[in-house]
Amino acid sequence: MTSRMLLVSPAMNASVRQARFDDGGPLEEGGAAAARSAAGSLPAAARVLVSPGARCRETADALGLDGVRAxxxxxxxxxxxxxxxLDEVGAAEPQALARWLGDPASAPHGGESVADLCGRVAEWLAEAAGAEGRSVAVVEPEVVRAAVVAALGLDAAVFWRLDVAPLTVTEVSGRAGRWNLRLGRPLTAPAAP
Known part of the structure; x- marks a missing residue:
């Protein structure tokens, strides 16, 4: 069975603009407006999933998506x-930050390592491979990165080499073990009828 998952990155918020680790802050008004203008640009989906973060929930709402928190x-x-x-962490903990950016298995902040995230997202994609129809998931940019790593069977060390712009769609299609990607299509206002 072929599965199709559209991964939508959230609109801009202050954390992204200020190069801060996300703190659950809301979308900026410009980001929310951009998402509202792109409402209706995604194809119909059998299921809509939304990452629990505030910017993902608000992006889904602005896009007019009625999603299930996942x-x-x-x-x-x-x-x-x-x-x-990022600058604050670099000044206070330069060795820890360098270790974290250079070693995907490192988690000096006491949270989750990049390797663990990639593993978690790979499991999620494998489970999603059994779902029929198209899925849309509004997820954090790092989840999109991890999905690309998993889909292509890449080493987690490439995680930081993948840029994910706000309000873009990355499409993963195929089946577990054999995925294809369509990367970074910007969400734009749908064409007028």
């Missing part, structure tokens, strides 16, 4: 670094 594709748990700017 804990499995939650964002990366960055432990005590939550809400801190």
């Amino acid at each position: 804990p499995a594709p939650a964002g990366l748990d960055v432990g005590r670094w939550r809400g801190l700017a």
